[in-house]
Amino acid sequence: MPSHILIFFVIIPIIIAVFVYVFAGLKSARLIAVIAQSAFLVMALFMLIASRTNEITISVGGYEGFLGIILRADNLAAIFIFLTVFIFLGLVIYNLRSEYNHTDRLYWFLLFILEGTLIGLFLTRDFFNIFVLMEVSTVVVVILLMHDRKRRNLFAGMTFIMVNIVVMQFYLFGLGYLYMVTGVMDMEAAAYVIAHMDTTELALPYALIMTSIAAKCSLLPLLTWLPKVNALTGSRFTIAALMSGLHIKSGVYLFIRFQDVFGGMASEFFLCIGIITAIAGIILALSQKDIRLLLAYSTVAQVGLIIAGLSLNDEYSRIGSVYHVVNHGLIKVALFLGAGMISYLYKTKDITKIRGLLRVSKPVAIANILAVLGITGATFFGSSISKYFMISGVTGALEWVFIFINFGTILVFVRYSAIFFGRPKGAVLAPDWCRESVVLCLGISCFALGVQPAINFLLNQQVELSFWGYLEKNIVFVISVVAAYLVYKFILVKRDFLRPLRRFDLSFKTMCVSIGAFFGVLLVVLKVG
Amino acid sequence: MNLHIFDIFPIILFFISFFGLITTNNTMKSIVFIMLMQTAVIMFWVGVGARFGAQPPIIGDIAYLENPDAIADPLPQALMLTAIIIGIAVTAINITMLNALFRKYKTMNWQALQNLSSTEVEEDA
Numbered sequence: 001m002p003s004h005i006l007i008f009f010v011i012i013p014i015i016i017a018v019f020v021y022v023f024a025g026l027k028s029a030r031l032i033a034v035i036a037q038s039a040f041l042v043m044a045l046f047m048l049i050a051s052r053t054n055e056i057t058i059s060v061g062g063y064e065g066f067l068g069i070i071l072r073a074d075n076l077a078a079i080f081i082f083l084t085v086f087i088f089l090g091l092v093i094y095n096l097r098s099e100y101n102h103t104d105r106l107y108w109f110l111l112f113i114l115e116g117t118l119i120g121l122f123l124t125r126d127f128f129n130i131f132v133l134m135e136v137s138t139v140v141v142v143i144l145l146m147h148d149r150k151r152r153n154l155f156a157g158m159t160f161i162m163v164n165i166v167v168m169q170f171y172l173f174g175l176g177y178l179y180m181v182t183g184v185m186d187m188e189a190a191a192y193v194i195a196h197m198d199t200t201e202l203a204l205p206y207a208l209i210m211t212s213i214a215a216k217c218s219l220l221p222l223l224t225w226l227p228k229v230n231a232l233t234g235s236r237f238t239i240a241a242l243m244s245g246l247h248i249k250s251g252v253y254l255f256i257r258f259q260d261v262f263g264g265m266a267s268e269f270f271l272c273i274g275i276i277t278a279i280a281g282i283i284l285a286l287s288q289k290d291i292r293l294l295l296a297y298s299t300v301a302q303v304g305l306i307i308a309g310l311s312l313n314d315e316y317s318r319i320g321s322v323y324h325v326v327n328h329g330l331i332k333v334a335l336f337l338g339a340g341m342i343s344y345l346y347k348t349k350d351i352t353k354i355r356g357l358l359r360v361s362k363p364v365a366i367a368n369i370l371a372v373l374g375i376t377g378a379t380f381f382g383s384s385i386s387k388y389f390m391i392s393g394v395t396g397a398l399e400w401v402f403i404f405i406n407f408g409t410i411l412v413f414v415r416y417s418a419i420f421f422g423r424p425k426g427a428v429l430a431p432d433w434c435r436e437s438v439v440l441c442l443g444i445s446c447f448a449l450g451v452q453p454a455i456n457f458l459l460n461q462q463v464e465l466s467f468w469g470y471l472e473k474n475i476v477f478v479i480s481v482v483a484a485y486l487v488y489k490f491i492l493v494k495r496d497f498l499r500p501l502r503r504f505d506l507s508f509k510t511m512c513v514s515i516g517a518f519f520g521v522l523l524v525v526l527k528v529g
Numbered sequence: 530m531n532l533h534i535f536d537i538f539p540i541i542l543f544f545i546s547f548f549g550l551i552t553t554n555n556t557m558k559s560i561v562f563i564m565l566m567q568t569a570v571i572m573f574w575v576g577v578g579a580r581f582g583a584q585p586p587i588i589g590d591i592a593y594l595e596n597p598d599a600i601a602d603p604l605p606q607a608l609m610l611t612a613i614i615i616g617i618a619v620t621a622i623n624i625t626m627l628n629a630l631f632r633k634y635k636t637m638n639w640q641a642l643q644n645l646s647s648t649e650v651e652e653d654a
Binding site for chain 2 (some may be wrong): 128131132135139142153154155156157158161162165166169172173176177179180185507508509512513517
């Protein structure tokens with residue numbers, strides 16, 4: 001595959017965005033955009049295949065060495081790009097039959113711009129380029145969140161953008177220090193220099209950069225921003241799906257890249273933070289009644305689990321965590337889009353008032369059941385494989401901690417599963433077939449990722465599952481499901497003791513204090529350790 | 530790595546601004562403190578490229594090319610131009626949003642804005 005194709009991966013979504021914006025009056029404009037996006041998916045698939053044998057690299061500007069901006073598609077970047085293009089295709093088809101007005105023109109334009117920015121973020125190896133792309137993606141996301149002029153929550157939007165600007169100043173400051181120490185702006189070059197130098201000088205830039213990335217990943221203590229923006233009044237479920245399924249994964253991607261650059265510094269610290277974030281996310285998800293908040297806090301918990309898995313310094317755990325990013329991305333998009341349909345059909349977002357989904361819309365219910373089975377790590381689903389590999393790198397008490405986190409996830413989704421059964425209360429609207437098919441396809445893809453060839457293809461490795469190990473994992477899963485059902489039936493249903501946590505929220509000042517505290521603790525850990 | 534005055538002053542300014550951000554109750558002041566943080570970061574970057582006694586990075590005298598330490602590093606300055614533009618853009622967005630909030634709620638206090646906004650959200654739900 002020619003290396004110049006990498007530039008087109010950033011440009012094509014922008015061309016589609018401009019086309020949709022300029023030809024907004026044309027009835028078939030959106031259909032053409034969907035066809036172009038489908039062709040783009042084929043391109044991403046070819047790049048994924050090509051990246052299995054060789055990394056595709058281009059230095060923009062034609063400079064030799066590490067002087068230019070280097071775009072590189074290795075297997076990890078190709079997986080993330082394929083996931084991005086696939087999810088965006090799902091989102092545009094989901095919106096295809098929605099009523100079109102002049103504000104949708106901007107919505108579609110920004111959606112494709114965001115796709116280009118995220119792909120650029122996954123391709124670039126230049127530190128400063130990452131800063132620019134993250135800032136652009138934040139601004140685009142804020143405008144998408146504030147899209148509905150009548151019902152938008154300006155205050156939450158302003159808080160979100162201000163917190164993001166603050167953390168990006170931390171990133172830029174850390175980057176300046178890193179450049180001063182290493183003299184390079186390229187990831188591979190920096191990794192090479194850092195491997196041959198004293199790491200005590202890197203404590204300050206590492207702490208500054210990782211504080212910003214931890215905030216992007218919504219790690220503790222900044223775990224409220226993602227649920228907060230996901231549940232904004234006036235924002236669409238597609239944006240919530242994008243934030244939870246993909247945008248937060250850009251933070252995880254940068255975490256992987258920067259940990260590689262710094263040689264896995266402070267991995268024990270991030271293991272602890274990941275585990276605490278996962279447990280806090282589960283507790284907060286259990287306390288929620290709003291379907292969007294429940295799913296968003298579940299995302300926080302899963303991202304915590306992924307960060308913990310990546311910090312284990314074990315090859316199999318890393319493979320499992322990367323695979324879980326793909327699984328979770330698809331699952332969360334399926335769940336959020338399904339939730340969007342449920343919210344439309346029932347005219348409520350309160351999970352306690354939604355019942356009988358199996359009677360109302362079978363495709364949406366089946367897709368949701370597949371996604372729920374996927375996220376809990378049920379047998380034959382992709383998530384069960386990723387969680388199996390993640391746990392394979394841990395022993396002793398830590399293994400039980402991971403099992404407990406999965407038990408918590410199962411408990412959250414046992415509570416969520418109540419929406420499938422019973423009878424719907426009051427009048428329910430008719431579902432849209434186009435949206436139903438998208439949600440169903442995404443649900444089926446969660447299952448398809450559990451197939452052995454899919455795993456080997458995506459990860460570019462011949463992973464071997466131990467029969468007895470996998471059987472043991474599934475026995476633990478069945479016991480966890482039974483235990484979770486009993487806890488839900490006899491404790492959670494009878495006493496809503498998590499109710500006070502429902503209003504848990506961090507103000508802007510508290511978030512800034514949290515950023516400062518995270519930075520301070522990380523710096524102390526690095527200096528002491 | 531020895532830090533000189535060009536590096537230490539922006540570090541102090543950055544953390545003083547961050548402290549101000551934590552302590553202020555006024556939204557407009559928060560935006561100003563963020564701008565100060567941006568300024569501190571830009572100053573730090575420019576300091577990274579500067580060296581005592583170094584000449585501006587303009588190719589005129591070939592002797593500079595033979596001794597890289599005799600010229601200032603032009604890359605940080607070039608990157609900071611982009612950072613300044615991004616900083617202006619996001620500050621403009623912040624001020625626009627604050628302007629709309631002020632017109633609606635007639636206050637710039639963080640706590641008051643949060644209370645008013647959350648009341649409205651509950652009514653909407």
